[in-house]
Amino acid sequence: MQQIFNGVPAGMLQGIIWVRSRRSAMEGNCVEMAALPGGAVAVRNSRDPEGPALIYTRAEIVAFLAGARDGEFDTLVE
Template identity: 45%
Template sequence: MNVDLSEAKWFKSRRSGGTKECVEVAFLGGGRVGVRDSKNPTGPALVFTAAEWDTFTGSTSGGRSDRS
C-alpha cells in the first residue's frame, strides 16, 4: 500500500520521556495510522488500518504483548 505521508502530523507519546528512542504516530486520512522510528523520520513508516491499530493498542494496553 502506498500512502502519501508528506502532510502527516507526527507525534510521540507524552510518556516517551523526551528520548530519541521512540516511535512516532500520525493519524492519516481514510482512518489509517502511520508509525515510524523517531531516530529516522525520513525512513520507512508502517501504515495500519483503523482496525489493525485498535487491535494493536488494545493488546499492548492490556498487557497481552508482554514477553514472559
C-alpha cells in the same frame, strides 16, 4: 486516491502530524504515529524520520492498542 504501501519513506507523507508518547525517552527512542487521510495510521521510528513508515488500518491499530492495554505484549520487555 493514492495507494500507500508499507515501507514508504516517511518524508513522502506530507501534511500529517506525527505524535509520540509523553512516556518516550528524551534520547530519541520513540515510536511516532500519524493519522492518514482515509483512516489509516502511519508508524515510524523517530531516530529516522525520513526512513520507512509502516501503514496500518484503523482496525489493526485498535486491535494492537487493546492488546497493549491488556498486557499481551508485556513479556517482550521484561
